[in-house]
Amino acid sequence: MPEYRGWDAEVARDVIASHGATEGPLLPILHDLQSIFGHVPREAVPLLADALNLSRAEVHGVITFYHDFRAEPAGRHVLKLCQAEACQSMGARDLAEHLRRRLDIGLHETTADGRITVEPVYCLGNCACAPAALADGQLVGRIDAKRLDRLVDAMEAGR
């Protein structure tokens, strides 16, 4: 499970400055910010707009266009369950339903204790070992309800 830090404008400014020579730097910067803070804090928007000579609306537009960038922190653990066709053919919809029953949350939701966020993902490129999931960034294949339960058990046993 990754550890993230709280908002720090100096850190954000350093990240932006480190991309001074990058062509088309906005996406690389957003990835870096999210890897540090766990999401792209709204305080970063004016800094980005200022540094890259963009309007705040343009920066906001980019952040909200891409599924990866979060405006709010996710749960402490993130479970991404593939819901694309190859995984559907091997029971991915049933697995989402299994998770809903066990955790009492649907896709795009976080458990009330802030521990686990469940999200759909559309293809992890593991289609011959379907169904697939990404558990805290680790790719897992050939999952069934039992293996899914073990992943959730591990998340619940931790912090």
Place this chain on the structure above:
Amino acid sequence: MKVFVPRDAAAISVGADDVARAIQAEAAARGIELQLVRNGSRGLLWLEPFVEVETPSGRIGYGPVAAEDVPGLFAAGFAEGGDHALRHGRPEEIPYLARQQRLTFARCGITDPLSLDDYEAHDGLRGLRAALAMEPAAIVETVVASGLRGRGGAGFPTGIKWRTVLQAQADRKYIVCNADEGDSGTFADRMIMEGDPFLLVEGMIIAGIATGATKGFIYIRSEYPHAVAAMNAAIDIAYQRRVLGPSVLDSGKRFDLEVRVGAGAYICGEETSLLESLEGKRGMVRPKPPLPALKGLFGRPTVINNVLSLTSVPIILDKGAAFYAEYGTGRSRGTQPLQLAGNVKRGGLIEVAFGLTLRELIEEFGGGTASGRPFRAVQVGGPLGAYFPESLLDTPLDYESMAAKKGMLGHGGVVVFDDRVDLAVQARFAMEFCAIESCGKCTPCRIGSTRGAETIDKIIANRDTGGRELGRNLTLIEDLCETMLDGSLCALGGLTPYPVLSALTHFPDDFDRAPAPAQAAE
């Protein structure tokens, strides 16, 4: 003892790292000196983790190996290729591999992906060396003559794109590799980037030398962290060994290469949207013209090619256009790495000359469904590809034959479904997916996909009761599909009707309507 355990993400997802650790521990406990190579995957994905051991009579493969199998393997004389229930003999003699014609994937699974020496010992860099001795126009014409067409899905002749960029005048030109492999059922780009990354580096340098571009970007989707790591590591090595940089292999010609990571937007697999994303913008589709070949990345002439197109180039330059063009059928020349996935017994990567039929692929390579239940449908070409029933399985997998049946080969992904699939639900998903991933630029895609999902919801709600409501919504969805087909700016909105209409045409039962001829009589 030399052992190979794949580092491919699919292998890791089913325990390859644990197996590698178990082999190290067992070898240490037995006092055996171990050389562990983390190779790419052979593409026999149902056998992953597929472990190979080097013996005097060649490499011997075992799979699928779990960590707990490792002590038993050693006890069975695994180090000498001893007999065991998981033993498959020499990998190249396994029929699944023996039947293939591997040109692009020739090295994948055999070499250490991050050893440039290994790469060169297996014919690597020969294409680049040949290209460096040629005039740019001659390189371009070689690619044209090979008949190579874009492997991303559209099938546009690669050499023609290159010719346009070569002839364009500009202060800077770019090579962009589209590695935003978002189609469900596809993983060939991922496998080759993880299993033979220098091949993509080589292909992109050749593209640069051929067109006068000095900078390349590889845009890899964020869902592929292993591929990102492999490409970055390969690029670092290539710079150290002066394969990349100010003087490629001491030729005096410059080529720089950089990896960029996407951010979870399927639409960025569309080439103009990808260029917008590389520039740091929302991935909104650009109208064409201007063509990216003339006004592409940062407004400069840009070659934008799929991973599989660029990785086909080195062998064309090495062995010649005629060698490559000998493979294939009709206007589909060369080989196509097909990806067999979903509910199938033996899923994997199958590189063959164009012309294999769907039935040969699913039945002979795939061995039927994984569940053992009857086959019902296959979707070819990703989420925008058509669903085919059993009666269309004799269709050859090439661009023209697929188009003739109102389908498409796309990026070569083939997803098998058993008899539990509900094609009305799949058709709804196609619309829903389009709604989730639409960039929003054009109305047929942005609004049509949402209305389409709603309309199919009504069909599903009414299909058991029948009646006028059902008939009206079926007419509506067909009209809507026509609008999206004709009126969308790019392939997302323009091809989403393929899975929907094919489901309606070939699986009318799932929509509770009579087959087409009977309906015409109404």
